Amino acid sequence: xxTAAHILSQFQAAGVETCFHDRHIEPQIYAGLNGANxxxxxxxxxxxxQALRKILGKQEGAEALTQDQVIxxxxxxxxxxxxxxxxxxxxxxxxxxxxxxxxKYLVCNSDEGEPGxxxxxxxxxxxxxxxxxxxxxxxxxxxxxxxxxxxxxxxFQVYDRFExxxxxxxxxxxxxxHIMGSDLSFQLHAHHGFGAYICGEETxxxxxxxxxxxxxxxxxxxxxxxxLYGKPTTINNTETFAAVPWIIRNGGAAYLACGKPNNGGTKxxxxxxxxEMPGNYEVPMGTPFAKLLELAGGVRKGRQLKAVIPxxxxxxxxxxxxxxxxxxxxxxxxxxxxxxxxxxxxxxDDSRCMVESLKRLSYFYMHESCGQCTPCREGTGWLWRxxxxxxxxxxxxxxxxxLDSVASDIxxxxxxxxxxxxxxxxxxxxxxxxxxxxxxxxxxxxQAVPSA
Numbered sequence: 467x468x469t470a471a472h473i474l475s476q477f478q479a480a481g482v483e484t485c486f487h488d489r490h491i492e493p494q495i496y497a498g499l500n501g502a503n504x505x506x507x508x509x510x511x512x513x514x515x516q517a518l519r520k521i522l523g524k525q526e527g528a529e530a531l532t533q534d535q536v537i538x539x540x541x542x543x544x545x546x547x548x549x550x551x552x553x554x555x556x557x558x559x560x561x562x563x564x565x566x567x568x569x570k571y572l573v574c575n576s577d578e579g580e581p582g583x584x585x586x587x588x589x590x591x592x593x594x595x596x597x598x599x600x601x602x603x604x605x606x607x608x609x610x611x612x613x614x615x616x617x618x619x620x621x622f623q624v625y626d627r628f629e630x631x632x633x634x635x636x637x638x639x640x641x642x643x644h645i646m647g648s649d650l651s652f653q654l655h656a657h658h659g660f661g662a663y664i665c666g667e668e669t670x671x672x673x674x675x676x677x678x679x680x681x682x683x684x685x686x687x688x689x690x691x692x693x694l695y696g697k698p699t700t701i702n703n704t705e706t707f708a709a710v711p712w713i714i715r716n717g718g719a720a721y722l723a724c725g726k727p728n729n730g731g732t733k734x735x736x737x738x739x740x741x742e743m744p745g746n747y748e749v750p751m752g753t754p755f756a757k758l759l760e761l762a763g764g765v766r767k768g769r770q771l772k773a774v775i776p777x778x779x780x781x782x783x784x785x786x787x788x789x790x791x792x793x794x795x796x797x798x799x800x801x802x803x804x805x806x807x808x809x810x811x812x813x814x815d816d817s818r819c820m821v822e823s824l825k826r827l828s829y830f831y832m833h834e835s836c837g838q839c840t841p842c843r844e845g846t847g848w849l850w851r852x853x854x855x856x857x858x859x860x861x862x863x864x865x866x867x868x869l870d871s872v873a874s875d876i877x878x879x880x881x882x883x884x885x886x887x888x889x890x891x892x893x894x895x896x897x898x899x900x901x902x903x904x905x906x907x908x909x910x911x912x913q914a915v916p917s918a
Contacts, residue, residue: 484736485588485746489761492724493748494712494732495705499592504627506634509595515640517714518599521606522648531714533564536607540710542718544730549575549666549703550778550807552796561690562608562700571694572605572613573701577671579618579663580778581830582810585734585746586704590617590624593708594631598654600707602640603714605652608700613654615704616671619661628656663834667882668701670836681836682882705734725751729795733806737762739813740769751795758794758811769815773898777807779827780887782894783820804894820899821906824892825853831888842885845876849892861907866896 485496498512509515516525523530531539541556562570574597578586589597601613617625632654635641643651657675659665665674669683672694693699709731713721722730729751735758738744742763749758755774765771771786776794782804784792792798799806814823828850837843852869855861873889880886896903 483745484584485592485748487743487745489743490747491749491753491757491761492732494724495589495593495596495708495734496746496748501592504592504594504631506595506631506638509593513715514595514711515599517711518602518640519646520714521603522646522650524646524648533607533609536603536714539718540607540713543709543713543721544718544725544728545706545709545713545721546729546796547703548705548709548733548809550580550780550805552806555702555706558690558702559604559608559700561688562610563691563698564609566609566698569612569695569697570608570610571697571699572601572608572610573668573671573675573694573699574601574613574615574704574707575666575668575671575701576615576617576624576704577619577659577666578621578704578808579661579666579834580780580808580810581827582736582738582775582778582812583808584736584738585809587618587621587624588746589704589708589734590615590628594628595635596708596711597628597704598631598635598641600710601654602645602650602652603710604700604702604707606650610700611651611653613652614657614675614694615654616657616659616665616675619659622658625656625658632656662836663830664836664882664884667884670882671701672699681838682884684881726793726795728797733794733809735794735809735811737811737813739811740766740815740818741813742766749794752793752798755789755792755794755811759813762813765813765815767815769817771813772816772818773814773820775804775810775812775814775891777805778810779812779830779891780883781805781807782890783814783898784894785898820895820902821853821857824895825850825857827891828853828888831884835884835888839880839885841876841879842888845872845885846888848872849876849888853892856903856906859906859908861903863904863907865907866900866903869896 519525521531537559545555546552576586662680664670665680667682670680674680689699724731732748733751734748773783774789775783776799784804792802796806832846832850835842835846873892876885876889
């Protein structure tokens, strides 16, 4: 008898497909993992919770660290938010009003819904305690006693694994009241999301956590002053918290030295698309893209590289000649005209039709728009319909200008960044690969005026 569990087991990843390939460069988060050693005792054997002991003064001959010292160390490390925006983590932590008299909250954004991204689920599945320890340290630094990890709805196994790790940490005295006999108290809870892409936006995530429809809030006020349940809240990505224990153990300067100025440490890149060995690769920030492509086995079947989306589907595409000159860090990719984003590197070879690729992306953003803002709700639909019309060979020459116009009318006119995320790929695709779009427009329509 075929059961649902049997069917789902066929699609169950074991990590071999993504991160257990021994092709990382100086890994910190993935170091020593094999898929089976996720438990507390395994994590402690790898040096786990030593950073927590260090800040609490539980290491022999070492004094406890102050909140200011922890934040200063994170600032020195050059750690930037790994969720997409790349905002300096230490600076974000310093925004939290530490003397606030009421409850404050810490939230981990594990709502990994960006097409092409699969790094956070591997961290939570195979090294969950590193996230727990990072969140405890963050709670200490900002004077926060309650935290939540909002986990993407379609990865229930990962949610179960994180819950198991939480139970281990509580039983060992790393979570709860008076951690390891100190004055530090920190409660951490997992929250299962429902699979909506929009809930990856921090304020929509907060709304969902509160049990409401996941729709973005107006900013200001920002979460640091008015967040979860109206209280000061700091939100960071899974990978950001996972980087913190290494920083505390080894120092901010050592972490910065692993990367490059303003881009400290390692970064996990989810490489997918037309490569021989897709997967997650942890490499130092500033690693040349050419090296990352080499680690992934190069372009598949000996074909030629055509384009790369360097930071998940919401970031602008870069042609091969531009991306091959880039290093994988926030500043280099931004200078090239795109964004590092979540680190989802989507590789496209010369067999790919860019019109069809854009059509798929546009459909996704039309589908995932929450509908709260008119420019996004209506504009994403127009983008998809126009690209679909061109792809079907029914386009008009003016459609390309209309596409650019609709995209520009969406950008900057929405509550959250989903509108920009939908518009930027469109503008970049038309900019870099306009001849492909023009080739699909029949000559008889080349002078036609587009209908309303």
